Amino acid sequence: MLAVGLMSGTSLDGVDAALVEITGVNESTRVKQLKFASYPFSLAIKAKIQAALSVETSDVEAICSLNFELGRLFGEAVIKVCQEYGIDSETLGFVASHGQTIYHLPRPKETTRVPSTLQIGESAVISELTKTTVVSDFRPRDMAVGGQGAPIVPYSEYILYRSENCTRILQNIGGIGNATVIPQHGQLDQLTAFDTGPGNMVIDELCRHFYPGEEFDRDGAHGAAGHVDPELLATLLEHPYFAKPFPKTTGREDFGREYVARLLTTYRELNLAPEDWIATATALTAKSIAQAIDQFAIGETELIVGGGGSYNPTLVRMIAQELPQVKVMIQEDLGYSSDAKEAIAMTILGNQTLHQQSSNVPSATGASKPVILGKVTYY
Amino acid sequence: MLAVGLMSGTSLDGVDAALVEITGVNESTRVKQLKFASYPFSLAIKAKIQAALSVETSDVEAICSLNFELGRLFGEAVIKVCQEYGIDSETLGFVASHGQTIYHLPRPKETTRVPSTLQIGESAVISELTKTTVVSDFRPRDMAVGGQGAPIVPYSEYILYRSENCTRILQNIGGIGNATVIPQHGQLDQLTAFDTGPGNMVIDELCRHFYPGEEFDRDGAHGAAGHVDPELLATLLEHPYFAKPFPKTTGREDFGREYVARLLTTYRELNLAPEDWIATATALTAKSIAQAIDQFAIGETELIVGGGGSYNPTLVRMIAQELPQVKVMIQEDLGYSSDAKEAIAMTILGNQTLHQQSSNVPSATGASKPVILGKVTYY
Numbered sequence: 180m181l182a183v184g185l186m187s188g189t190s191l192d193g194v195d196a197a198l199v200e201i202t203g204v205n206e207s208t209r210v211k212q213l214k215f216a217s218y219p220f221s222l223a224i225k226a227k228i229q230a231a232l233s234v235e236t237s238d239v240e241a242i243c244s245l246n247f248e249l250g251r252l253f254g255e256a257v258i259k260v261c262q263e264y265g266i267d268s269e270t271l272g273f274v275a276s277h278g279q280t281i282y283h284l285p286r287p288k289e290t291t292r293v294p295s296t297l298q299i300g301e302s303a304v305i306s307e308l309t310k311t312t313v314v315s316d317f318r319p320r321d322m323a324v325g326g327q328g329a330p331i332v333p334y335s336e337y338i339l340y341r342s343e344n345c346t347r348i349l350q351n352i353g354g355i356g357n358a359t360v361i362p363q364h365g366q367l368d369q370l371t372a373f374d375t376g377p378g379n380m381v382i383d384e385l386c387r388h389f390y391p392g393e394e395f396d397r398d399g400a401h402g403a404a405g406h407v408d409p410e411l412l413a414t415l416l417e418h419p420y421f422a423k424p425f426p427k428t429t430g431r432e433d434f435g436r437e438y439v440a441r442l443l444t445t446y447r448e449l450n451l452a453p454e455d456w457i458a459t460a461t462a463l464t465a466k467s468i469a470q471a472i473d474q475f476a477i478g479e480t481e482l483i484v485g486g487g488g489s490y491n492p493t494l495v496r497m498i499a500q501e502l503p504q505v506k507v508m509i510q511e512d513l514g515y516s517s518d519a520k521e522a523i524a525m526t527i528l529g530n531q532t533l534h535q536q537s538s539n540v541p542s543a544t545g546a547s548k549p550v551i552l553g554k555v556t557y558y
Numbered sequence: 559m560l561a562v563g564l565m566s567g568t569s570l571d572g573v574d575a576a577l578v579e580i581t582g583v584n585e586s587t588r589v590k591q592l593k594f595a596s597y598p599f600s601l602a603i604k605a606k607i608q609a610a611l612s613v614e615t616s617d618v619e620a621i622c623s624l625n626f627e628l629g630r631l632f633g634e635a636v637i638k639v640c641q642e643y644g645i646d647s648e649t650l651g652f653v654a655s656h657g658q659t660i661y662h663l664p665r666p667k668e669t670t671r672v673p674s675t676l677q678i679g680e681s682a683v684i685s686e687l688t689k690t691t692v693v694s695d696f697r698p699r700d701m702a703v704g705g706q707g708a709p710i711v712p713y714s715e716y717i718l719y720r721s722e723n724c725t726r727i728l729q730n731i732g733g734i735g736n737a738t739v740i741p742q743h744g745q746l747d748q749l750t751a752f753d754t755g756p757g758n759m760v761i762d763e764l765c766r767h768f769y770p771g772e773e774f775d776r777d778g779a780h781g782a783a784g785h786v787d788p789e790l791l792a793t794l795l796e797h798p799y800f801a802k803p804f805p806k807t808t809g810r811e812d813f814g815r816e817y818v819a820r821l822l823t824t825y826r827e828l829n830l831a832p833e834d835w836i837a838t839a840t841a842l843t844a845k846s847i848a849q850a851i852d853q854f855a856i857g858e859t860e861l862i863v864g865g866g867g868s869y870n871p872t873l874v875r876m877i878a879q880e881l882p883q884v885k886v887m888i889q890e891d892l893g894y895s896s897d898a899k900e901a902i903a904m905t906i907l908g909n910q911t912l913h914q915q916s917s918n919v920p921s922a923t924g925a926s927k928p929v930i931l932g933k934v935t936y937y
């Protein structure tokens with residue numbers, strides 16, 4: 180059956196749409212990517228989303244309206260990716276939509292709040308535009324059984340990457356680095372998932388600081404041109420996050436703009452060149468990933484790197500050097516587009532839902548049991 | 559199959575839960591009420607809802623959290639109504655939940671907004687608590703085909719009340735009066751629904767004004783004790799709403815507190831006694847209902863009055879006097895509890911959804927076509 184998966188991430192870049200052919204269910208699921216496209220958000224929509232996700236600038240009318248407006252954009256993305264492949268969206272078996280997260284509150288500090296999460300992009304609108312059944316809103320059901328509603332992709336990673344021949348570790352490098360470990364011959368309940376620490380976040384922030392207009396270290400060029408400062412690297416690796424027990428999660432609050440600003444002030448006297456700062460930050464990401472992965476690389480192990488960081492060869496090379504016993508690859512080596520991975524993951528989750536099968540991974544989210552994720556809007 | 563319908567209305571009183579036995583689908587649907595209960599909201603929850611539905615006091619975190627918190631309350635209501643009947647909620651075939659409307663924007667004035675509606679009360683939480691499949695969020699799908707997402711109950715009224723022997727008109731009298739006309743031998747697409755004008759709103763407001771602490775005219779006692787002022791009544795019936803063509807809707811903005819305050823000032827010199835004011839307001843509601851109904855009372859016609867106004871015998875008597883050719887009854891005469899009607903309606907909508915059948919009424923909502931309403935959260 181044909182299906183389109185939609186992913187709209189926290190970067191607010193736009194919506195990713197993956198057209199796939201999907202068959203089977205549970206362990207027998209097979210997915211083949213037919214077409215992938217990213218449709219960027221307009222500045223106006225980006226501004227509306229940014230206003231909706233902040234406590235200070237959000238209100239109920241704006242959220243109510245934006246839910247329907249995003250539903251339309253998501254539906255149009257489905258129609259476009261189908262057109263680009265030369266089919267009508269009504270021939271799809273289903274659409275699976277992640278939605279735009281506008282709030283995620285797994286562990287509220289205030290006693291007046293309860294653990295909760297909120298994704299928008301009205302499925303009823305997607306369904307009408309595409310003339311197709313829509314599965315949406317995957318995270319709340321995991322949270323209703325005590326999970327954090329995240330990570331949401333490990334089930335699809337298990338389906339796509341599990342191996343009888345080796346341990347496979349999926350290392351995604353976005354702003355934050357996160358890993359999913361699938362042991363050889365492993366069952367779903369043996370999956371482990373955790374954040375390794377910073378992904379591109381520190382590198383990107385240093386690029387913006389030293390090279391105004393450069394949002395990231397393209398092709399790892401600055402990192403490759405610099406020298407790693409071993410003492411600074413050792414100090415940075417003393418960050419308390421790296422010593423925390425698994426499973427663990429981190430975010431912008433630990434390794435974001437404030438963290439980098441503090442580093443630049445504290446280590447000003449080292450007088451490092453910009454390239455050396457970036458090389459050292461790249462080594463920090465690489466080494467923190469390698470230290471975490473090392474504990475799970477039992478027997479023959481493949482590390483499959485995805486996300487924006489997989490396009491930074493300096494970073495990938497440093498990770499490989501730290502893990503000589505591990506075969507390090509990037510998603511493209513296995514025939515998947517790294518960009519498309521999460522949108523494809525949604526089709527696997529949606530397929531499970533329509534078969535009334537579970538697709539959360541309790542060992543990854545902390546949920547008390549497997550549950551059927553998502554809501555079905557029948558066309 | 560057993561099912562529970564949940565309704566949580568704009569009055570913010572609490573959540574109504576109706577346990578029913580439901581069989582069949584479409585025209586063959588049969589529903590029997592087994593148990594009905596209302597569970598009032600705590601003051602704390604009421605305050606949170608009130609904050610969430612106002613543009614000024616709402617924010618994304620509060621809405622995100624309240625969605626899950628209400629899901630819990632709704633789930634607990636299901637468990638309680640089942641306990642009161644002596645069964646476990648897991649024996650239910652499904653739960654159908656309307657949700658709490660926190661915003662409804664069918665015709666936005668600002669160009670930056672799109673037609674939209676927002677109901678909360680997370681179905682994933684209801685599903686986990688009740689161990690049952692949940693159907694929820696019925697209004698957005700109608701809006702996605704150009705409908706106003708309201709009224710939502712005409713389909714269930716058609717199922718429960720259509721007759722081969724007569725025209726049946728359902729007159730609900732809440733704050734506003736609204737009618738659904740089901741012609742004899744009528745098909746679904748021949749239904750008409752509209753607001754007749756004020757329901758209890760003007761009467762209630764006058765009671766609060768003249769008798770502090772009295773929220774409504776209990777048993778129609780004040781209205782019965784007073785005399786209708788025919789000239790004032792004639793003037794009030796010149797309100798432009800009554801001359802508008804069908805279908806039409808009105809609200810608090812036309813007949814609410816400001817309207818009543820204006821009347822009391824404008825007609826101060828009449829020196830009417832409080833009972834006469836209330837009698838005249840009761841006649842206004844009765845006459846505006848009768849004038850609207852009269853146009854649809856073709857052949858043998860039954861008018862079935864429900865809502866809070868059906869418990870005001872002065873009002874019901876005045877309506878009957880204005881419509882001598884019509885048989886006027888209240889819901890209880892047909893064996894239904896007027897309070898339970900909307901919660902029962904949800905089970906009929908949910909049943910349609912699970913059978914992948916439509917349940918909006920385009921002639922009532924303005925939708926371009928019948929669609930399958932709601933979202934299914936499988937347990």
